[in-house]
Every structure is written in C-alpha cells, then in structure tokens.
Amino acid sequence: MINRLKDKIIIITGGNGLLGKSIIERLTLEGAFCINFEINIECNDDLSNVYCDITDSDSIDKALALVFSKYPKVDGLVNNAYPRTKDWGTKFEEIELNSWKQNVDWQLNSYFYITQKVAIQMAEQKSGSIINMTSIYGVVGPDFSVYNGTSMTMPAAYSAIKGALVNFTRYVASYFGPQQIRINAVSPGGIFDNQNEVFIENYCNKVPLRRLGTPEDISPTVAFLLSDDSKYITGQNLIVDGGWTII
Ligand SMILES: NC(=O)c1ccc[n+]([C@@H]2O[C@H](COP(=O)([O-])OP(=O)(O)OC[C@H]3O[C@@H](n4cnc5c(N)ncnc54)[C@H](O)[C@@H]3O)[C@@H](O)[C@H]2O)c1
Known part of the structure; x- marks a missing residue:
C-alpha cells in the first residue's frame, strides 16, 4: 500500500458506519x-475517537476545540455522517413538513x-482537503422501478440535500481555492448492505457493472482526493457508481 497519506491528520464524521469504517481502514493503511x-462513541486519549453530534453546533465546536488543543493542524475532513429521522424512507405523499425540515437541518446544515x-x-x-460524501441521487433522479416488489423508496429529501451538497462543494472550492484548500464530493451509487433480494436483482439488472458497490469500492477514491495525487483537483464530484449515471 502506498504511503501517500503519511502523517496526515484527518477528521471523518460517522466513522462507525458502513462506509465510514472502510474509509478509516483505508486512510489508516495509507498512513x-x-x-x-461519532455520535455513538466515547472520546479516547489519542482522539482517534471523539464524541460529536454533528447536528449540534456546540458539540462540533467542543469536538474541534479538543482536536486543536492536541494537534496543531488538520489536513483533511470527510463529511460522511448520516443522521436521519425515524420516518426516513416515507413515501413522497406522506412526508411531514417538519420531518423534511429536520432532515435538511441534520444532513445539510450540519455539513x-x-x-x-x-x-x-x-x-x-494554507492547506487542506475536504470531502463531502454525496450520492448519485444528488446528480440524477431516482429510477423508482428498482423498488418494484419491495416496500423501499428513495426519500425526497435525500435528492435535495445531496444535490445541494454537490453545488455547495463547488462554492467552497471556489471560495477557498486561493488559500490552497481543495474541496471535492464523492458520489457513491447503491452499496450492498443485505438489502431485499428483489431490490438487489432490480438494481443489478440496471447498473452497467451488474452489481451493487461495496464500501471498498468507495474508500480508495476518498483516499485519492485527500492525497497529493489529486493536488490540482478541486470542486469536482467524483461519481463511483458502476456506471449507474451514464445511461
Ligand atoms: N450506503 C449507501 O448506499 C450510500 C450511497 C451513497 C451515499 N452514501 C452516503 O455515504 C455516507 C455514509 O453512509 P453509510 O451508508 O455509511 O451510513 P451509515 O448509516 O451506515 O453510517 C452513518 C454513521 O453516521 C453516524 N451518525 C449518525 N448521526 C450522527 C450525528 N448526529 N453525529 C455524528 N455521527 C452520526 C452513525 O452513528 C453511523 O456511524 C452518507 O453521507 C450517505 O448519504 C451512502
């Protein structure tokens, strides 16, 4: 494994999750x-784990103050946490306005x-790299036929939030470019997580590479964008989706 992230200090939010675990593993392997x-964690001495509820600005302030009291700089930030309301996944006609607002606040305003x-x-x-984890559904509309025969759907707020984050990425990349900060988005397609078999079959029949992604399909892209190998890339949205968005 190349050591291209050697000595880089990188904050990742939601590192206990499906993608977060793999991203931490890959970044650590690269040095x-x-x-x-994380919201589901206690702080430890070297601060590899820091309690942080990203939906609470005071909690973010405290967590960052703790990090900056121990480490002189931060080289990377991966905005990956995925807070969502209990009714996430409600059919469009039944979404409560307050639920929509809550999800926008938790998933967009926190980022x-x-x-x-x-x-x-x-x-x-005068240096740093930030990655926003977005989604193919921030780029294209959902193909609802992949949910046929299941009770699954794609939440409407997800499209709005991830689409906003893709363009927010461009805004901050332009704003902070002169300070040599790069900000990019990574948009994964569907990731295998023991979903309903009918959904898996529908999804695989459509996606050109004929399979769902794995967390290990995504984490090397995050490592690349945090590394100096991408030092002239900023404001981009790197889509890692087995070809879903090309057809
Ligand atoms: N899994 C997919 O298919 C997929 C596809 C495209 C994009 N994404 C994006 O990738 C990112 C990670 O997704 P995932 O599937 O790994 O999610 P996940 O639900 O498996 O993990 C999310 C993590 O965020 C943490 N978290 C939740 N609320 C938090 C809060 N308030 N503060 C701090 N941490 C909090 C959880 O504890 C968990 O560890 C998300 O931004 C998601 O939108 C995922």
Missing part, C-alpha cells in the same frame, strides 16, 4: 491518523457548519 467524530469551522482553520494553514 493517515484518523479522528472519528455547512463543520465545513465552515474546519475551512477557517485550514485557511490559516
């Missing part, structure tokens, strides 16, 4: 020190706040 900002705070610090350092 990074990862700091996992803004932590990005703002970390980018300000990176601007002082």
Whole structure:
C-alpha cells in the first residue's frame, strides 16, 4: 500500500458506519491518523475517537476545540455522517413538513457548519482537503422501478440535500481555492448492505457493472482526493457508481 497519506491528520464524521469504517481502514493503511467524530462513541486519549453530534453546533465546536488543543493542524475532513429521522424512507405523499425540515437541518446544515469551522482553520494553514460524501441521487433522479416488489423508496429529501451538497462543494472550492484548500464530493451509487433480494436483482439488472458497490469500492477514491495525487483537483464530484449515471 502506498504511503501517500503519511502523517496526515484527518477528521471523518460517522466513522462507525458502513462506509465510514472502510474509509478509516483505508486512510489508516495509507498512513493517515484518523479522528472519528461519532455520535455513538466515547472520546479516547489519542482522539482517534471523539464524541460529536454533528447536528449540534456546540458539540462540533467542543469536538474541534479538543482536536486543536492536541494537534496543531488538520489536513483533511470527510463529511460522511448520516443522521436521519425515524420516518426516513416515507413515501413522497406522506412526508411531514417538519420531518423534511429536520432532515435538511441534520444532513445539510450540519455539513455547512463543520465545513465552515474546519475551512477557517485550514485557511490559516494554507492547506487542506475536504470531502463531502454525496450520492448519485444528488446528480440524477431516482429510477423508482428498482423498488418494484419491495416496500423501499428513495426519500425526497435525500435528492435535495445531496444535490445541494454537490453545488455547495463547488462554492467552497471556489471560495477557498486561493488559500490552497481543495474541496471535492464523492458520489457513491447503491452499496450492498443485505438489502431485499428483489431490490438487489432490480438494481443489478440496471447498473452497467451488474452489481451493487461495496464500501471498498468507495474508500480508495476518498483516499485519492485527500492525497497529493489529486493536488490540482478541486470542486469536482467524483461519481463511483458502476456506471449507474451514464445511461
Ligand atoms: N450506503 C449507501 O448506499 C450510500 C450511497 C451513497 C451515499 N452514501 C452516503 O455515504 C455516507 C455514509 O453512509 P453509510 O451508508 O455509511 O451510513 P451509515 O448509516 O451506515 O453510517 C452513518 C454513521 O453516521 C453516524 N451518525 C449518525 N448521526 C450522527 C450525528 N448526529 N453525529 C455524528 N455521527 C452520526 C452513525 O452513528 C453511523 O456511524 C452518507 O453521507 C450517505 O448519504 C451512502
């Protein structure tokens, strides 16, 4: 494994999840020190685990203050956490306005706040790379036929939130470019997670590579965008989807 992230200090939010675990594993293999900002975790001494509820700005402030009291700089931030309401996945006609608002606040506004705070610090350092985990559904509309024969659907707020994050990525990349901060998005397609068999079959029949993704399909892209191998790439949305969005 190439050591292209050697000595880089990288914060990743939601590092206990499906993609987060694989991203931490890959970044660590490439030499990074990862700091996992998680809601389901207790802080430890080296701060590889830090309690942080990204939906709470005070919690973000406290977690960042803790990191900056111990480490002089942060080289990377991966906005990956995925807070959602209990009714996430409700059919369009039945979505409550308050639920929509809550999800926008938790999944979009929280990414803004932590990005703002970390980018300000990176601007002082005159270096840094930020990744926003987005989705194919921030780029194209859902093909609802893949849910035929299942009770699954694609939540409407997801499209709005991820689409907003793709363009927010461009905004901050342009704004902080002169300070040598790069900000990119990674948009995965569907990831295998023991979903309903009918859904898997429908999905695989449509996607050109004929399979769902795995977390290990995604994490090398995140590592690449955090590394100097991508040092002239900013504001981009790298789509890792087995070809879903090309047809
Ligand atoms: N899994 C997929 O198919 C897929 C596809 C495209 C994009 N994505 C995106 O990738 C990212 C990760 O998705 P995942 O499937 O690994 O999600 P996941 O649900 O498996 O993990 C999310 C993690 O976020 C943590 N979290 C939740 N609320 C939090 C909060 N308030 N503060 C801090 N941490 C919190 C959870 O504890 C969990 O560890 C998300 O942004 C998601 O939209 C996932």
